[in-house]
Amino acid sequence: MxxxxxxxxxxxxxxxxxxxxxxxxxxxxxxxxxxxxxxxxxxxxxxxxxxxxxxxxxxxxxxxxxxxxxxxxxxxxxxxxxxxxxxxxxxxxxxxxxxxxxxxxxxxxxxxxxxxxxxxxxLELHWLALDGSGIETTDDLLDDDITVWMLPPGWGLRQLSNTVHESIGIRDELETNEIDADTGDIAGRVDEGDVDALISYGANGVNLPGWATEVDAREDLYAVEATEEFREGAADAEGVDTGTVEAYGYDQDLDADEVFTWRExxxxxxxxxxxxxxxxxxxxxxxxxxxxxxxxxxxxxxxxxxxxxxxxxxxxxxxxxxxxxxxxxxxxxxxxxxxxx
Incomplete structure (x- = not known):
């Protein structure tokens, strides 16, 4: 051991x-x-x-x-x-x-x-895309020219997200085109055009974490539509609660009334x-x-x-x-x- x-x-x-x-x-x-x-x-x-x-x-x-x-x-x-x-x-x-x-x-x-x-x-986690990325649904996250950010590797929320996407069957493909950045750096990486989509989250139906607020202030964002296959795979993840919630906390319209979320x-x-x-x-x-x-x-x-x-x-x-x-x-x-x- x-x-x-x-x-x-x-x-x-x-x-x-x-x-x-x-x-x-x-x-x-x-x-x-x-x-x-x-x-x-x-x-x-x-x-x-x-x-x-x-x-x-x-x-x-x-x-x-x-x-x-x-x-x-x-x-x-x-x-x-x-x-x-x-x-x-x-x-x-x-x-x-x-x-x-x-x-x-x-x-x-x-x-x-x-x-x-x-x-x-x-906390309620969900996928967002950046304006101009061309992403429409979660299937598009797997395109070769799409770069994603999936939260810092050391976080429990990252492990939760890994489990969700492994249950869906797309974890390895997502990680192929992933950037590694801490929360203190992600807004800058978004500014530089290094990210096409990222996992964000809201807290208690009230607001966003500080790093997400900064991303929200800098770039145009929209919600990624979760396919039925994505939703079903996430719901099958052991110990994970999934569902939909109204989009909240953002200072911009995410082009969706609700987002699909995995909660913790x-x-x-x-x-x-x-x-x-x-x-x-x-x-x-x-x-x-x-x-x-x-x-x-x-x-x-x-x-x-x-x-x-x-x-x-x-x-x-x-x-x-x-x-x-x-x-x-x-x-x-x-x-x-x-x-x-």
Missing amino acids: ASRQIDRRSFLQVAGGAGIAGLAGCLSGDVEAVSIGIPGDSSTTGQSTQALQSVVQSESESIRFDAEDSGGDPASIRLYNNGEIDGYSASNFISTNALNDVEPFHEDPVDGIAYQGFQIGV TFQFFFSEDMSADVAYEVAEISHEHWEDARDAQEAYPDHSELDTMTSAYMEDQPIHPGVADFLEDQGAWDDSWTRGE
């Missing part, structure tokens, strides 16, 4: 050179610093985590909640397993893959995932070593001050509704005992859930 360890130098490279604000679980006087891995500053979950970080900083006298760029939720899960971070935001899809040693964990598995915390959002739910996950008091207070702050978090990220969920916080729980996976205590005190605990030790 390949080594599961990620050394300090590797972590800093994965995190794009971002320094660690504090050691995992570090105590400074009466303040406990907790580090939370995020996919990146321009991602929706990253921005939502930073929004909660700001509110915790404002409302708590005992917690320092630090968002740390890991480069993707698979990397966050590895860093958690290596004891580098105290929690992370991740999709249920990639968490299930980690539990089952499925790609991207098939060659280098991890010991497990952190305790479930609470839901942070639902994200949660916060907290280490079993995080104290129950800290997890309790973070959940309580998100519940009571979600509107303040929404001031920073419009798509931050309405956590005044406890069902919104708990609707993404995976069956048979433990919930952090501090979050469980909070839900019990709110009268929102369900005995079918599993409480962490």
Whole structure:
């Protein structure tokens, strides 16, 4: 079995050179610093985590909640397993893959995932084409002269998309004409004419991630029509939810009232070593001050509704005992859930 360890130098490279604000679980006087891995500053979950970080900083006298760029939720899960971070935001899809040693964990598995915390959002992925590309349907994505961007390779959303397109039977063909670019570079690559079509997504029916907003501002875009074969193949992908949604978040008309989407739910996950008091207070702050978090990220969920916080729980996976205590005190605990030790 390949080594599961990620050394300090590797972590800093994965995190794009971002320094660690504090050691995992570090105590400074009466303040406990907790580090939370995020996919990146321009991602929706990253921005939502930073929004909660700001509110915790404002409302708590005992917690320092630090968002740390890991480069993707698979990397966050590895860093958690290596004891580098105290929690992370991740999709249920990639968490299930980690539990089952499925790609991207098939060659280098991890010991497990952190305790479930609470839901942070639902992302809805779809294909867009650039004006002048000549693309009409998803069949056209496979033309030899079409260049595509399918999200950063390190992201769980990329793995989700890989699974969808593998189920359809076109993953290898798409990757033949793919460009490799981070979210911070994709708007520039689009500007330079290097991209004909890309995968984008909206969050919680509200808005786009920062990088997609920048692409939207720079270029004329339109929705790619999903063929029946594409829809059926995507729906057959194990563990993937598909459907259609109204196009939202864009400042331009996508020439379609609806887009075909594959969806994924994200949660916060907290280490079993995080104290129950800290997890309790973070959940309580998100519940009571979600509107303040929404001031920073419009798509931050309405956590005044406890069902919104708990609707993404995976069956048979433990919930952090501090979050469980909070839900019990709110009268929102369900005995079918599993409480962490």
